[in-house]
Amino acid sequence: MVTVDKANIIRLSTHGKVFEILADAEKALELKSGKDVPITEILAVENVFTDSKKGTAASENVMESIFKTSDPLEVAKIIIEKGNIPLTKEHKAGIRDQKLRQIITYISRNAVDPKTHYPHPVDRVEAALKEANFSIDETKDIQKLVDDAIKAIRPILPIKFETIELGCKIPADVAAKSYAVINTFGKKISEDWQTDGSLMVVIEMPAGMEEDFHQKVNALCHGEVETKILKRS
Numbered sequence: 001m002v003t004v005d006k007a008n009i010i011r012l013s014t015h016g017k018v019f020e021i022l023a024d025a026e027k028a029l030e031l032k033s034g035k036d037v038p039i040t041e042i043l044a045v046e047n048v049f050t051d052s053k054k055g056t057a058a059s060e061n062v063m064e065s066i067f068k069t070s071d072p073l074e075v076a077k078i079i080i081e082k083g084n085i086p087l088t089k090e091h092k093a094g095i096r097d098q099k100l101r102q103i104i105t106y107i108s109r110n111a112v113d114p115k116t117h118y119p120h121p122v123d124r125v126e127a128a129l130k131e132a133n134f135s136i137d138e139t140k141d142i143q144k145l146v147d148d149a150i151k152a153i154r155p156i157l158p159i160k161f162e163t164i165e166l167g168c169k170i171p172a173d174v175a176a177k178s179y180a181v182i183n184t185f186g187k188k189i190s191e192d193w194q195t196d197g198s199l200m201v202v203i204e205m206p207a208g209m210e211e212d213f214h215q216k217v218n219a220l221c222h223g224e225v226e227t228k229i230l231k232r233s
Contacts, residue, residue: 002027007044009052012083015066020052021076025087028080039073048072048079087138095138102142103149104129107159110206111150114160117232119208128153162207165189165231168217171224172197181220185213202230 002024010028012019022044031037040046048058060070067075087095104125112119120128132152136145150159170178175198182188186205193199205213210229217225 001041002044004044008086010079010083010085012079014082017062017066018050019058019063019075019079019083020049021047021079022049022052023076023080025085026091028085029087029091031077032080032085039077042080043073043076046072046076048075092138096136099136099138099142099145100126100129103136103146106146107150107153107208109208109212110161111159112162112207113158114162115158117162117207119211120157120159124157125153128157131156163204163233164207164210164229166203166205166210166213167228167230168201168203169194169226170199170201170217171221172199174221175199178217178220181213181216185209185216207232 002022004022007022008025008028010021010023010025023042024044027037027042031039031042048063050056050058058075063072063075064070067078069075104122107125108120108122129149129152132155134149134152140148153159168182172194175193178199178201182201182203186203186209189202189204191199191201203213214227217227
């Protein structure tokens with residue numbers, strides 16, 4: 001449990017009123033992200049305030065009216081879920097770095113060079129973002145950041161979002177095991193079991209994932225696999 005002098009103020013403004021709790025911001029963020037963290041480990045004191053600096057407690061009647069409960073622990077959970085949690089510089093930097101990795105991975109796996117149809121390697125995408133001086137707002141949704149990043153690097157890096165339909169013939173001895181690989185790469189359009197036990201499948205996937213798919217399926221089949229691009233769109 002965090003001490004009062006080291007606790008952060010987490011604030012929620014709703015129904016024309018302000019509610020505050022004194023809490024460990026890092027653990028509050030963990031709870032907000034879905035981790036199972038006991039609320040008693042997050043709070044410095046098990047109270048809800050209208051002004052924590054003055055020590056003014058929120059009335060039970062007001063909490064019951066707004067939150068449908070007067071239990072301070074339950075109200076605290078709602079404040080964490082819906083309120084403003086202050087972030088340290090280190091935590092903000094960590095979020096920005098995590099989102100940068102997600103952006104780079106998304107573009108590399110889903111986009112290709114329109115001339116070659118080959119995906120852009122991770123380091124090339126990262127270099128383009130640096131050249132474009134792309135900055136990340138840690139409060140923005142990741143999809144919005146991806147859209148912004150794509151706009152920023154288009155003048156630097158030719159990008160096309162392309163899907164392919166890939167035909168694949170998998171040997172009989174590993175056909176059943178192949179589902180675990182196939183299902184992680186895209187949408188299975190068709191499958192046809194052959195008389196010799198081999199499996200013919202057609203998979204739709206982002207073109208940028210083709211190389212990774214080949215590596216995974218070749219490793220599974222020990223190189224004994226046949227693939228062919230049937231369609232690009």
